């Protein structure tokens with residue numbers, strides 16, 4: 001399988017971390033998003049929405065949308081599950097994964113896009129919306145800190161896809177100087193544990 005990737009973007013990193021956690025080997029092709037590699041016809045044939053990541057399987061099927069790719073990788077691998085096994089576990093992990101994506105990752109992405117204007121050749125940045133998104137990211141932190149006060153990992157006692165999404169969001173937000181401070185000791189404890197996992201470097 002081949003991953004169409006970018007080393008700086010958070011969604012491809014979510015997939016690389018899952019691949020690392022699962023010990024799956026793969027080929028990769030790096031796209032320069034600033035130069036618009038993802039807007040070219042050849043790549044749009046793989047994902048008509050022109051976004052990375054795309055995972056191209058050996059039979060030529062191209063999967064995009066990070067949650068779909070991650071779930072596929074989880075299901076084809078024998079190594080434990082990042083998505084839970086019982087109905088309750090799966091529901092709790094889904095809940096936290098969705099929260100991390102919508103309340104932490106997307107606000108970080110919007111802050112980046114609208115504050116830096118990095119993609120101004122293909123969208124209209126609205127700086128105030130970027131600043132509001134940065135505020136929304138910060139508003140999620142007390143909730144996350146409280147959850148981690150009583151749980152080793154974000155969705156409970158089991159490391160899950162929600163931890164992967166959250167770390168990718170938190171690291172990415174640093175680009176626009178949005179950081180998790182020392183007032184969140186439980187997030188800091190979790191962050192240190194995340195850094196110990198080999199997949200962190202993926």
Ligand SMILES: N[C@@H](CCC(=O)N[C@@H](CS)C(=O)NCC(=O)O)C(=O)O
Pocket residue numbers: 009010011012033038050051052053064065066067119122
């Ligand atoms: N919904 C998509 C979003 C993917 C996405 O936003 N990818 C960004 C990088 S993290 C991208 O390709 N940006 C390039 C662009 O907007 O031109 C997913 O879950 O994979």
